[in-house]
Amino acid sequence: MPQGLRYRILLIVALTLWGSLYLIPSFSPALPGWWPSFLPSHQIRLGLDLRGGTYLLLTVDLEKAVENSLDQYAEEFRRALSEAEAGIVDIRREGNTLRFSATSASDRTTVREILADRFPILEPRISAGSSSDIVVDLDSRQVEALQQYAVDQSLETIRNRIDQFGVAEPVIQRQGERDILVQLPGIQDPERAKELIGRTAVLEFKLVAEEGSTRETETLNGQDRDPLSGEPIRTTYTLEKQTLLSGDGIADARVRPSVDIEGPYVELILNNRGAETFEEVTGANVGRRLAIVLDNTVYSAPVIRDRIGGGHASITGGFDLKEARDLAIVLRAGALPAPVTIAEERTVGPSLGRDSIEQGTMSFIIGGVLVVVFMVVYYNLAGLLADLALALNILLLLAALAMFDATLTLPGIAGIVLTVGMAVDANVLINERMREEVRLGKGARAAVDSGYERALPAIFDSNITTFLSGLILFQFGSGPIKGFAVTLCIGIMSTVFTTVFCTRAVYDYFLARRRLNALSV
Amino acid sequence: MELIKAGTKIDFLRYAKGAYLFSALLILLGIIAFWYRGGLNYGVDFAGGTIVHVKFSQQTDAASIRAVVSQTDISDITVQDFGQNGDEFLIRIPKSETGAENFSNRIRQSLTDGYGPEAFDVQRVESVGPKVGRDLRRKGILAVVFATFMMGGYIAFRFEPRFGVGAGVALIHDVLVTTTVLLVADIEFDLTVVAALLTVIGYSVNDTVIVCDRVRENMRKLRRETMRTIINRSINETLSRTVITTGTVLMVILALFFLGGSVIHAFALVLLVGMTVGTYSSIYVASPVVLLWEKGATRQ
Numbered sequence: 001m002p003q004g005l006r007y008r009i010l011l012i013v014a015l016t017l018w019g020s021l022y023l024i025p026s027f028s029p030a031l032p033g034w035w036p037s038f039l040p041s042h043q044i045r046l047g048l049d050l051r052g053g054t055y056l057l058l059t060v061d062l063e064k065a066v067e068n069s070l071d072q073y074a075e076e077f078r079r080a081l082s083e084a085e086a087g088i089v090d091i092r093r094e095g096n097t098l099r100f101s102a103t104s105a106s107d108r109t110t111v112r113e114i115l116a117d118r119f120p121i122l123e124p125r126i127s128a129g130s131s132s133d134i135v136v137d138l139d140s141r142q143v144e145a146l147q148q149y150a151v152d153q154s155l156e157t158i159r160n161r162i163d164q165f166g167v168a169e170p171v172i173q174r175q176g177e178r179d180i181l182v183q184l185p186g187i188q189d190p191e192r193a194k195e196l197i198g199r200t201a202v203l204e205f206k207l208v209a210e211e212g213s214t215r216e217t218e219t220l221n222g223q224d225r226d227p228l229s230g231e232p233i234r235t236t237y238t239l240e241k242q243t244l245l246s247g248d249g250i251a252d253a254r255v256r257p258s259v260d261i262e263g264p265y266v267e268l269i270l271n272n273r274g275a276e277t278f279e280e281v282t283g284a285n286v287g288r289r290l291a292i293v294l295d296n297t298v299y300s301a302p303v304i305r306d307r308i309g310g311g312h313a314s315i316t317g318g319f320d321l322k323e324a325r326d327l328a329i330v331l332r333a334g335a336l337p338a339p340v341t342i343a344e345e346r347t348v349g350p351s352l353g354r355d356s357i358e359q360g361t362m363s364f365i366i367g368g369v370l371v372v373v374f375m376v377v378y379y380n381l382a383g384l385l386a387d388l389a390l391a392l393n394i395l396l397l398l399a400a401l402a403m404f405d406a407t408l409t410l411p412g413i414a415g416i417v418l419t420v421g422m423a424v425d426a427n428v429l430i431n432e433r434m435r436e437e438v439r440l441g442k443g444a445r446a447a448v449d450s451g452y453e454r455a456l457p458a459i460f461d462s463n464i465t466t467f468l469s470g471l472i473l474f475q476f477g478s479g480p481i482k483g484f485a486v487t488l489c490i491g492i493m494s495t496v497f498t499t500v501f502c503t504r505a506v507y508d509y510f511l512a513r514r515r516l517n518a519l520s521v
Numbered sequence: 522m523e524l525i526k527a528g529t530k531i532d533f534l535r536y537a538k539g540a541y542l543f544s545a546l547l548i549l550l551g552i553i554a555f556w557y558r559g560g561l562n563y564g565v566d567f568a569g570g571t572i573v574h575v576k577f578s579q580q581t582d583a584a585s586i587r588a589v590v591s592q593t594d595i596s597d598i599t600v601q602d603f604g605q606n607g608d609e610f611l612i613r614i615p616k617s618e619t620g621a622e623n624f625s626n627r628i629r630q631s632l633t634d635g636y637g638p639e640a641f642d643v644q645r646v647e648s649v650g651p652k653v654g655r656d657l658r659r660k661g662i663l664a665v666v667f668a669t670f671m672m673g674g675y676i677a678f679r680f681e682p683r684f685g686v687g688a689g690v691a692l693i694h695d696v697l698v699t700t701t702v703l704l705v706a707d708i709e710f711d712l713t714v715v716a717a718l719l720t721v722i723g724y725s726v727n728d729t730v731i732v733c734d735r736v737r738e739n740m741r742k743l744r745r746e747t748m749r750t751i752i753n754r755s756i757n758e759t760l761s762r763t764v765i766t767t768g769t770v771l772m773v774i775l776a777l778f779f780l781g782g783s784v785i786h787a788f789a790l791v792l793l794v795g796m797t798v799g800t801y802s803s804i805y806v807a808s809p810v811v812l813l814w815e816k817g818a819t820r821q
Contacts, residue, residue: 049784057653190646191626342618345648347625352574352644352784359782367776371769378522378765411716414788417777418720421770425727425762428769432762439527458734462727465675469668469723473716476664478657484716488723 005512008505015497016392019399026402044402047409047483048346050360052353053185054193057344058158060178065150065338066143070098073119075243080118086110097137098122108134147178150337155180158197158340160333165196165326179343190347192326200295200339201330203247205281205313206239208289208301216241220291222298223317237298239291244281249274253331255324256314264324265316266331275311283307294327360413367417371424379431381520385506386427389498393423396494397487404490411484419491422466426499429455434521444519448507452500459500467492525761533756533804534749534812540805544694551701558704564711565647567661569654571614571624574645575632580607589635593627604783609644618648645784661715668719669693672726680733687810688729691802695725698802699795708787717788721795724770728763728803735759736811748815752808767800 026043048055074091081089090101102108111134115124122136159172171183187193209217222235251271258264270278282304291301292315299317375383434451473485565572583600590598603609614624625646632641669692677685735755778789
C-alpha cells in the first residue's frame with residue numbers, strides 16, 4: 001500500500017468517528033450515563049422556524065430616551081431649588097434643551113450655582129431671546145452616551161423580565177445602534193410575552209390636583225371599570241405634574257390574592273429611600289388623593305387617610321391573575337428608560353414548526369432515496385461509492401453544524417439540498433469522465449487517474465463560485481438567508497472532501513490491492 | 522445504464538437564433554407583467570406589514586374569513602388562500618405591529634368570535650416595520666447583484682473574459698426569466714424567494730462552468746476547429762452529465778415541491794423553474810454569447 005494512502009484512510013476514518021461523536025447527542029433520546037463529560041453533549045440547535053417560537057426586533061426610541069433624562073434632570077433641579085429656597089423659577093424642556101426662566105437676578109445666580117455644583121454635565125448658554133432665561137443643553141457626546149446607556153439599560157431590563165417570565169434558552173442581544181434582538185424558542189403565548197417585553201412600565205405617584213391650585217397640572221386617562229359589568233369606563237384625572245415617588249423606590253412587587261370583588265392586586269415593597277419619601281408624602285397630604293400612575297394611565301387614586309409607614313403600597317385595577325403577575329414582573333424588573341417599538345416580529349406556532357420538520361424531513365428523505373437508488377442503477381458500484389460519500393457528506397455537515405453551535409433553519413435545510421445536488425454533480429462529473437476513458441480502452445488505473453484529473457478543474461471551479469456566493473450571502477443576508485449561507489459554505493467544504501478525496505482514496509485502495517481490474521461505472 | 526449515448530452529435534447552436542427569440546420573448550413577457558402588475562409583488566419582508574398564517578380545522582374560503590376579520594376595523598386586510606387544502610390562509614395587513622397596535626391579537630380575537638376558539642390555529646405571525654423592510658430589500662438586491670458580479674468576475678479570471686461575460690449574461694437571463702415566472706404566477710417576493718434565486722444563480726453558474734471547462738479543454742485539443750464546432754462538441758460531451766445532474770436535483774426539488782409543506786412551496790417552485798432555466802441558459806445563452814464575442818473579435 002502506498003505510504004500516503006494509509007494517512008488518507010486514517011484521516012477519513014478519524015473524521016467519520018469525529019462526526020458520529022458530535023451527532024450522537026442530537027439523535028439519541030438521552031445520553032447514556034457513562035457518556036464522558038469531555039465528549040460533545042449539545043444537540044443541533046433548531047431555528048425558531050423549525051421548533052416554533054418568537055423572534056422580535058425591538059427599536060429603542062433614542063430621542064425619547066434623551067428627553068426622559070432631561071425631564072429627570074428637571075425634576076431633580078426642582079427639588080434642589082426648593083431646598084435652596086429660591087423664588088419662582090419656571091423650568092421647561094424644549095426638545096433637547098432645558099430653559100430656566102427666573103425674574104429676579106438672585107434666583108438666576110442660584111440657578112447657575114446649582115447647575116455648576118450638581119449638574120456639571122449640563123452646559124449653560126445665555127439665551128439670545130431674553131435675559132431672564134438660562135438655557136442649557138447637552139453636547140453631542142453626552143447625547144450619545146445617554147442613548148447608549150438607554151439601549152444597554154433596556155437590554156438589561158428586558159433580560160430581567162424574560163428571565164422572570166420563564167423562557168428556556170432565550171436569546172437577547174443588542175443589534176446595531178438602537179435595536180435589541182429577542183428570540184424566545186418554544187413559547188406558547190407569544191402575545192403575552194410581547195406585551196410583557198414592550199411595556200415601558202414607568203410607575204409614578206402623583207397628587208390629584210385641588211381646585212384653584214397654582215401648580216403645574218396634567219390630565220391623564222384612568223383605567224376604571226364598571227364594578228358590575230367589568231367594562232372599562234372612560235375617566236380622566238387632573239394631577240399635579242410633579243412626581244413624588246417613582247419606580248426607583250421599589251424593592252419588590254408581589255401578587256396578592258383577591259380580598260374582594262376587585263380581584264388580585266400587586267403589592268409594592270418600597271426600598272429605604274422609597275419608604276422614607278412615601279411616609280413623608282403621605283404625612284404631608286392627609287385627606288388628599290394620591291394617584292398611582294403606570295405608563296401615563298391612572299390605575300387608582302385612593303384618599304390618603306393617614307401617614308403610611310412601613311414601606312408598603314398596592315396597585316389595584318381589576319386585574320386577572322395573569323395581568324397581576326405580569327405587572328409584578330415588570331415592576332420588579334424596572335422600567336424601560338425609553339419606549340421600545342417592535343420593528344420586526346416573526347412568530348411560528350409550535351404545530352407549524354412540527355409540521356415543517358416532519359414534511360421537510362420526509363420530502364428530503366424521499367428525494368434522497370430517489371437519488372441514491374438512481375445513482376446505483378445508473379453507475380453501478382461507482383454509484384454506490386458516490387452514495388456512501390454522500391452519506392458521509394451529510395454526516396460531516398450536520399456534525400459541523402453541531403460543533404459550531406450553528407442553528408439549523410428551514411432555509412438551512414434548503415442549503416443541505418443544494419449541497420446534495422453539488423455532491424451528486426461532482427460524482428457524476430467524475431464518473432462520466434471515467435466512462436469516457438474506459439470507452440477509449442484505458443485500464444482501470446489509467447481511467448481513474450485521468451477521470452479524476454480531468455473532472456477536478458470543473459468541480460473546483462463550480463464549488464468555489466458557489467462558495468463565493470455563500471460568503472456574499474453571509475455578508476448581506478439577514479436571518480433566514482444567513483442560515484442558508486452557513487450550511488452552504490460548510491456543505492461545499494464537506495462536498496469537496498467526500499466526493500473527491502474520499503472516493504479517490506477508495507479507488508486507490510482497491511487499485512493498490514490489485515483487486516480492481518475493470519471499473520464498474 | 523446510459524441515457525445519453527456516447528458520441529451524441531446534436532447541433533445545438535443551430536437552434537441558437539430560435540433560443541434568442543424565445544428568451545427575448547420570455548423577458549418581454551416579464552416586462553409586460555411587471556408593468557401590468559405595477560411592479561414586483563413584495564411580501565411583508567420587503568414591503569413591511571403583517572401576515573397572520575391561520576390553519577382551520579375545516580375547509581373554509583377566503584371570502585368568509587374576510588367577512589369575519591373585517592369586524593376588527595383594521596383597514597386594507599387581504600385574505601389569501603395558502604397551500605393546497607383550502608384550510609390554510611394568509612391574512613395580510615399592510616401595516617406593521619408596533620406593540621401599541623396589536624394586529625395579530627385583534628385578528629385572533631375576531632376569528633375566535635367568528636369561528637370559536639378550537640376551530641383554528643395561528644401558525645405563524647410575521648410583522649416587519651417599514652425601516653426593516655427597506656433594509657432587507659436593499660440587502661437582498663445587493664446580495665443578488667454582488668453574487669452575480671462576483672461569479673462573473675471569477676469565471677472571467679479563471680477562464681477568459683469572454684466566458685465571464687457569457688456566464689454573467691446567462692445569470693442575468695436566469696434571474697430575469699425566473700422573476701417573469703414569479704410575476705406571472707403572482708408569487709410574493711420575499712426573503713425565501715431571494716434565497717431560492719441565489720440558489721438558482723449558484724446552480725446556473727455551476728452548469729456554465731462545466732460547459733466552459735470543456736470548451737477550454739477542447740480549445741487546447743482541437744486547435745484547428747472553429748469555435749462553433751468546439752462549443753457544439755463540448756455541449757454534447759457534457760450533455761450526459763447535464764441531464765443526470767439536473768435530473769437528480771430536480772428529483773429532490775420535486776419531492777420538496779409536492780411534499781415539503783406550504784412554507785417551503787414557493788421556495789421549491791422558484792428552484793424548479795430556475796434550475797430548468799439555468800440548464801437551458803448554460804447551453805443556449807452562455808455559449809452563444811462566447812461565440813458572438815468571438816465573431817465580433819475576428820471581424821475587427
